[in-house]
Amino acid sequence: MDVAVRPSPLEPGLRRKLFVMMLRIREFEDRVAEGYLRGLTAGSMFHLSVGEEGVGAGAGCAMRNGDVFTTHHRGHGIFLARGADPGRMFAEVFGRREGYCAGKGGSMHIADAKLGHMGANAIVGANIPISLGGGFSMKYLKTGGTSVAFFGDGALNQGVLYESMNMAALWKLPVVFLVVNNQYGMGTRIDRASACLDFVKRAESFGVRGAEVDGMDVEAVYSAAADLYGHSRAGNGPAFLIANCYRFYGHGRKDPSPYRDKAEEAEWKKRDPVEVQKARLIADGLLDAAGADAAVKEVAEEMEAAVQWASRASMPEPGDLWTGVYADDTSSGGRA
């Protein structure tokens, strides 16, 4: 296990919190997969972020209340790190009324206005201009917050990213473009999709401050993200952070990833972000084996209770079909 030798600049409490948050994300994701096998999920369109917890926990926990964000379709971990109630998240994935979106969004459209989650998005890159608009509001309303767009490496070649980087830089908007680079856009490895792999250079050529970070190191992600969020909140304009990580599972739950080299997978799994942080906390005397086991057990209990709650939540009623299309649903009479 690789353990960083330099001392951590982060507070012990925060370091433990990041570890527990990663445990929660992993447990949540595994319970979603299990829920699918048990027939609890509404369909099979969910995307798990196991292996990417360092980015979800690090970049999510570095945000502040008042900041807003959007995510891509693999965004469960980020939302948990922003304070989501796992019970309501499970309920949404299970298609229940008590879910964040009343069971209408599902895994790929989870949102919560109260927690600043403007929405997960199922169109690759489409959340980026929406986060641009969030940043526009932050500046216009002088809230002092920032607006973070989380997206995968698959979105790095979508035109809207570059339109949005230009506009954010042009108007010095507090927007952070945060790439969860798990190396594959579905089954296509990043070097088979991009001729130039220096993405920081791309960002900088738009006048956007750019940085790259090891996404398997939750503390490094936290620090890099906090720095760039601060840069943008202070009115210095947008920033871009690419966090390099790895998707431990397939694109979807049934995808065995035949397009990936098994040696490559094994290499990345040696740097499991949860294990890296655990080893580091133990090395620094902030955690012992018993403490780690206790944390794992506590998280398992939390997620089990959340699954239980969600699986008892109510199913949508037929009338729900027609609600939420328009501000005044009675005006449509079930028809435009």
Added chain:
Amino acid sequence: MSTMMYRDALRAALLEEMRRDPRVFVIGEEVGRYGGAYAVTKGLFEEFGAERLVDAPISEASTVGLGVGAAITGLRPVVELMYVDFIGLAADQIANQMAKVRYMTGGQVTVPMVLRTQGGTGRSAGAQHSQSLEAWLAHVPGLRVVMPSTPADAKGLLKTAIRSDDPVVFIEHKALYAMKGEVPGGELLVPFGQAAVVRNGNDLTMITYSRMVHYALEAAQKLAADGISAEVIDLRTLNPLDMDTVLASVRRTRRALVLNEAHRTAGFCSELAARVTEELFDVLEAPVSRVAAKDVPVPATLLEKLSIPGPDDVAAEARALVQRRRR
């Protein structure tokens, strides 16, 4: 009451709403310093400055997306798309984001934004600047679609659109910008979903919107000289759609002529024909008849007029319709 041009009425609506609500801002290509490609926003930059009259780079998808994000986070954007023909560039943000956010989030996230654009023919602008694409938009649940035909409606409907908590696509007509009309003074809010019967008649009902309302009225006048009495309905909004007014009229006249400047195939008047037929098949004296553009790209120059129906085409179709009877 004052006489005003369509474009000035639109500007008055923007001005009033921007003065009333500091959350309202305008963004789009050339809306600020230039004053708008059709001069609708002329002069607003001087009052509201670059912060609220935002000149966007030519990046339609992200400009619309910016509107969506700003609307979600507390502002009330008016995004201008210079030509409705450009919606393809922003189609994902319009159809997948702007329209669906409320529903996908179970009603908790709202998108109070207006997408102002303009369409139609009349300037020999060619196939990429002359289309009538309202059917593309009306097909998507979640979008309100508004198409004013007069200066008064232009003002009153735009003000309602800006105050609406729904995403609204507001489609102006490029040939109407210089049209003059009476606009009532004071606060003018025209509600959505209320069609206007703009001419009363007994022999047939013409149902349309935007510039075709004027062609229908012109045709109705010609028909009156022949002793044919045509009722003309201006839908004003395609979503919400006021079918009550349409059906009440057709129930009485028993003949319906639906008109749009868009192509005949899968145009909005096809939807109108279907709905009238579904509801009133038993009372109709004749099948619902359509007047629409030819199914060809809109040509520039002299051919443009041949592709688009004019008042004479409307009158001819109406005459044919009133002669048909059930056996």
